[in-house]
Amino acid sequence: MLGAGEYGRFDWCLNLAAYTNVDGAETHVREATELNVLAPGYLAAACLALGARLVHVSTDYVFGGGTAEAYSENDPMAPVQKYGETKADGEESVIQANLATIIARVSWLYGPSKRCFPVGLIENFKAGKPLRIVDDQRGVPSYTEEVSRMLLDLMEANAEAGIYHVAGSDAVNRFEYAEAVARAYSRATGAAKPEMTPVASSEFPTPAKRPDNSVLNTEKVRKYTKPHMPIDAAMDSLVHRVLEPT
Numbered sequence: 001m002l003g004a005g006e007y008g009r010f011d012w013c014l015n016l017a018a019y020t021n022v023d024g025a026e027t028h029v030r031e032a033t034e035l036n037v038l039a040p041g042y043l044a045a046a047c048l049a050l051g052a053r054l055v056h057v058s059t060d061y062v063f064g065g066g067t068a069e070a071y072s073e074n075d076p077m078a079p080v081q082k083y084g085e086t087k088a089d090g091e092e093s094v095i096q097a098n099l100a101t102i103i104a105r106v107s108w109l110y111g112p113s114k115r116c117f118p119v120g121l122i123e124n125f126k127a128g129k130p131l132r133i134v135d136d137q138r139g140v141p142s143y144t145e146e147v148s149r150m151l152l153d154l155m156e157a158n159a160e161a162g163i164y165h166v167a168g169s170d171a172v173n174r175f176e177y178a179e180a181v182a183r184a185y186s187r188a189t190g191a192a193k194p195e196m197t198p199v200a201s202s203e204f205p206t207p208a209k210r211p212d213n214s215v216l217n218t219e220k221v222r223k224y225t226k227p228h229m230p231i232d233a234a235m236d237s238l239v240h241r242v243l244e245p246t
């Protein structure tokens with residue numbers, strides 16, 4: 001067992017590790033619970049013991065939809081699938097272990113470094129595949145570059161403990177999100193905007209249910225930081241980085 005001094009001194013711990021396979025969590029509940037509930041609790045306790053603060057990343061999927069309103073930090077959690085249940089339990093576990101924790105709920109992340117909704121779409125645009133996209137799930141797409149900066153701002157400001165919604169500027173449904181990617185793709189390549197067809201989620205049955213609305217209200221976090229990139233500007237940056245990796 002390592003003593004506190006052997007970890008080296010650090011002021012902040014940012015927990016991005018999680019079991020993130022939303023459909024997989026329906027059948028891998030034990031693994032999802034270990035990673036999303038137990039591990040964050042141990043980390044929170046370790047941070048308390050070491051005098052460091054923890055930023056624990058959570059999700060918009062702690063909410064279940066069934067409302068048209070954006071969710072605030074104080075709204076009751078009501079996940080509609082196992083992944084969201086384990087993330088909601090994880091929030092309670094870090095708070096129980098360490099009241100100084102910051103819980104940062106992020107949503108619909110996209111960035112150039114790994115496969116995500118826009119990167120998958122761009123591959124399909126290049127292949128000229130016809131696409132059908134659901135238009136009955138609403139959320140806030142969030143560019144990882146922007147979310148990273150917002151998380152750093154919270155740490156640099158030594159923000160008050162508690163829950164924060166850390167997300168982008170624009171609430172859209174998935175079809176509107178895809179349209180933003182298609183517009184950016186067209187601007188970057190000069191090609192005509194790829195055509196897509198909006199469809200209902202019922203046309204793509206998945207093991208785990210998705211909320212019809214998980215829009216995060218980001219009012220609270222704006223005391224410390226704010227999203228500054230409208231979705232079209234963020235998408236231009238993403239498409240540029242995907243098409244011309246440096």
Ligand SMILES: NC(=O)c1ccc[n+]([C@@H]2O[C@H](COP(=O)([O-])OP(=O)(O)OC[C@H]3O[C@@H](n4cnc5c(N)ncnc54)[C@H](OP(=O)(O)O)[C@@H]3O)[C@@H](O)[C@H]2O)c1
Nearest residue numbers: 015016017018019020035057058059060106107108109110
């Ligand atoms: N992506 C989204 O749209 C989204 C939306 C809302 C919330 N979130 C939250 O954002 C955070 C980051 O998600 P992400 O999308 O970046 O997920 P991700 O790509 O699946 O990354 C999860 C990370 O957890 C690590 N990890 C998994 N199992 C581990 C284990 N047993 N021990 C140590 N590390 C392990 C992975 O390491 P390896 O790479 O080595 O496997 C990976 O670095 C999570 O808390 C997630 O719940 C994501």
